[in-house]
Amino acid sequence: QQPVQSPQAVILREGEDAVINCSSSKALYSVHWYRQKHGEAPVFLMILLKGGEQKGHDKISASFNEKKQQSSLYLTASQLSYSGTYFCGTEVNNAGKSTFGDGTTLTVKP
Amino acid sequence: GAVVSQHPSWVICKSGTSVKIECRSLDFQATTMFWYRQFPKQSLMLMATSNEGSKATYEQGVEKDKFLINHASLTLSTLTVTSAHPEDSSFYICSASVGSNQPQHFGDGTRLSIL
Numbered sequence: 001q002q003p004v005q006s007p008q009a010v011i012l013r014e015g016e017d018a019v020i021n022c023s024s025s026k027a028l029y030s031v032h033w034y035r036q037k038h039g040e041a042p043v044f045l046m047i048l049l050k051g052g053e054q055k056g057h058d059k060i061s062a063s064f065n066e067k068k069q070q071s072s073l074y075l076t077a078s079q080l081s082y083s084g085t086y087f088c089g090t091e092v093n094n095a096g097k098s099t100f101g102d103g104t105t106l107t108v109k110p
Numbered sequence: 111g112a113v114v115s116q117h118p119s120w121v122i123c124k125s126g127t128s129v130k131i132e133c134r135s136l137d138f139q140a141t142t143m144f145w146y147r148q149f150p151k152q153s154l155m156l157m158a159t160s161n162e163g164s165k166a167t168y169e170q171g172v173e174k175d176k177f178l179i180n181h182a183s184l185t186l187s188t189l190t191v192t193s194a195h196p197e198d199s200s201f202y203i204c205s206a207s208v209g210s211n212q213p214q215h216f217g218d219g220t221r222l223s224i225l
Binding site for chain 2: 002029030032034040041042043044047049050087089091093094095096097098099100101102103
């Protein structure tokens with residue numbers, strides 16, 4: 001079953017922060033986060049594994065609450081390059097297959 | 111590292127033609143490759159999961175005889191859209207992974223237009 005992402009769209013000014021949420025009705029083994037720019041393929045950002053991880057690189061970080069079957073992606077001090085559509089992908093077993101949410105479109109304006 | 115090459119980037123062809131799309135992992139061996147279809151402003155819809163040397167696993171509603179997948183080696187998977195029709199026009203993307211709960215690395219996608 002497809003995870004639910006919220007919000008659907010966010011518009012920010014450079015330097016502002018954003019949070020994107022991903023929730024599942026099923027127990028999760030892992031959550032992946034990707035960013036896709038218009039006309040391009042998705043690019044891997046990070047993966048969080050069962051056990052309730054938190055990760056970050058640069059000013060983008062994420063958390064995974066295994067009990068609530070939720071993950072959040074945090075973008076701080078956003079840059080113009082952060083614009084794009086963010087997808088979470090969830091794995092519910094060890095089969096390697098991810099199901100993707102509908103995406104959150106982030107627009108960062110100068 | 112983790113580069114996936116997908117070819118061709120664009121295909122425009124007549125209805126009834128078969129089109130082959132290649133997906134290669136250039137610097138790693140992929141246990142599993144995935145094929146997705148994406149409509150404008152929509153999510154990635156998984157079509158099939160492909161493991162080297164075995165038959166692909168297709169998602170519900172995806173026609174096996176229409177979308178032929180071959181995974182000949184740990185670095186190459188192909189998707190052939192047979193007898194393509196205008197409704198098959200879409201953006202097709204492959205990804206490759208080294209295993210479960212591992213990142214998927216995506217190719218650049220193939221934009222298919224059937225006239």
